[in-house]
Amino acid sequence: MKIVVAIKQVPERDAQFRIDAQAKWIEEADLQFTLNESDAYALEEALQLKEQHGDEVIVVSAGPERIGTTLREALAKGADRAIHIECGDLGARDALGVARLLAAAIQPENPDLILTGLQSEDLGLGQTGVILAELLALPHASLILHVEKTETGLKVKRELEEGWFQTVELPTPAVLTIQSGGNKLRYATLMGIKRAKTKEVRRVTAAELAVDAAPVVVLERVALPQKQKSTQILPGTAKEAAEVLVEKLKVEVRVL
């Protein structure tokens, strides 16, 4: 199964963010960048499918020079080759614009499956993967936790609200957007990094892909959220309170 994983490099979640002078985006100068979390899960899903069914995993990402480190990291974790869409104005493109870039780069590969994260940690639009499917005229499913290859295509597990799940079958090729937490992520290894040195990273410019860059959605202004604290006192006996606390830590704070 030939799988393409579309990934994005985003600022490290821990960073101290500052809004830039035009209030259009964040100051990128002092930031450190990393692989978007749900994309990491998409990559993990692809690697596991490859381990079961063979063939290859190709990672593709659009962005400036700095995304090279993230592509290398993906190669180190086990992807076979990478496509770097050189694009310095990613921030000026909307989800449609980015999806057009990805679609143009992916199309010639003719993959059996395209995976991407559910949404990016920086913009959180959750649209790129879905638009990508439309552009490529492929069936798609979102919020996927688990993918299984069947005789005819795929059987996937979707996450719904309130702890409900849905199982859907769809033919290949298809596009899936992957939800975080479905798998255990693998850690990067020294061997992986050394092996990644010899793997191919094909560079292609946005101009070469000849897609329309004019955005239909324009980012007006970004602002830091207002801080607010809230304290909750959990009533009941220690045992009852502990049960509620565990539930809250699981569902609301999601640390367990």
Next chain:
Amino acid sequence: MIALLPTLAEPQHFSLVEKLLFTGLALASACAFWRRFGKILNKILKSKKDASFPLFPLAWRIRDFVWEVLFQAKVIRERPLPGLAHAFVFWAFCAFALVTLNHCAVGLGIGFLSPAGRFGRFYFYCAAVFALTCVAGIVGLFIRRFFLRPKWLGAKLSYQSGVIAFLIFALMATYLASFFVADADPSARVLWWLHTLTLLVFLPLIPHTKHLHLVLSPATVFLSRGSFSQIPPLVGDEDFGLVAGTDLTRLVSLQVYSCVECGRCTEHCPAANTSKLLNPKEIILGLRGYLNDLGLASEEPLLGKYNAQEAVFQCTTCGACEFQCPVGIEHLPILVGLRRGAVNTGVWEDSHGSKLFLALERGSNALGISPAERDKFIEKQQLPLFDGTQEYCLWLGCMGGYDPKGREIVADFARVMNYLGASYGVLRKEKCSGDPVRRLGNDLLFQQLAEANLEILAQNKVKKIVSICPHCVRTIQEDWKEYGAPPEVEHHSEFLARYAGKLPQKGSGLESIVFHDPCYLGRYRNVFDEPRKVVALAGELVEAPRNRERSFCCGAGGGMAFLSEETGNRISHVRAAELSATGAATIATACPFCNTMFRDALSATGEGAPQLLDIAQLAARGLPKGSSS
């Protein structure tokens, strides 16, 4: 004939048949020795060359050799009675070198030491004294092994050892008996032949048994890496640590063949003492089995049939094994090397381990907490920021920056520094020193963390670091060297001890305080007296049964604080119980990891547990009220 001062009998006039017989037997014995020993030596020499192993300077090598081999100081110090017994046997062997040479020469009619001559007579008497002490020693060791049977020697009795003990006894007995017969007496000839046959049987047994240490261990001690737990650098693109036979280096092979199976490593191992799978002696013997069966060219993983991955990842890297080993085996580079092999190739899968690695791949600290929390702590405590003008950079570390108890220690240490008028500041940004990933064998992450930190320190022009965490101190000073030149670094116990004279002294005898030696401060850094000096300011120092170099680990080291300890008893509980049993009112530690381990262990024991404080907190407690920042 028994004279007042008996003379050693030397049979004369060996017939040609006897000479030929002796020569033939001696050659056969030497061949039997070499057939096995040559193979082993070949394996050692054909092993991979060690990276970064400077033989020179020789001075400290000679010093260690004299002290540990010739004086048997370590063997005696760590197990006095059996140690002394062993030393008697060893010293007798040394004294007998010349005697044996002469003994063989006599058989060929070319003896060079005359029992009647002044030197010969003197030398033979000396050797006789050594022979007597040797007999006492070997009988003692025999009784210990076969009747007292300490469990460290293994459940199975080693009959080899019994045979060897008998041969040594026979060698000494035949020598001593020769003083009580005349040269011409036929019994002199019988004794000579008995002594000779014993020798010729003994020789080939050496490389076939653990008595190989007789030949190898002096070299092993001489060729030590030089410092405690020295982890060698990885060389080239195909070196991931100890993965398969091809990765075994000369030092590793030499050490593996030197093991005398005494079990001191296991006796002191916190994992082995709490019913875990890990047994450091078996790790070494497992590697020996691998070398014997599969050899150096094998691609079969070292972790598998011969050693269990589970065992290797139970090690707290406390280093008690390496410190104890009398034959110079360096367990930590081997254990960490095996971990490197498994982690650097992605073979090791552990949900807690992956979580730690991913936290450090994406974030800055081992606890996986946002650095904004560290900023808040610095702000709340009004810790001065390092701006390049202060003398010290106060390194917080993950525990000092994020752990609630670690923060209390930092806050109190800062109070003491303020009281002393020390000039210091903390860094705006700091990454994990890389200690847990270094010990777990993740070289990729370790390199990234070390390089990032070295850059931060260089940007801030840091010259001197002081830290409350012995793990940070060790890792910064020793392990970062592979990637750059770290600034000078010291542990807060060293800082506090230097200013002990300026700190208020509480009346002594008020409060009994037991001090727990952290592994990374004691065995790793040789700092034992400084923290005790600080404790003595606050109360009456009490010693735990296992203290200083023999201190028992808290269970946190080697990345174990971040993994789960599911097999056997908890190491922290065992140690906390031992510390509590001293009856001291307070347990003092000097490491935030020990602190967090004991905090959990003591809360499990419930009421009446002693209070738990870092030495910085003890020092801060004595400060006059209102002397806070």
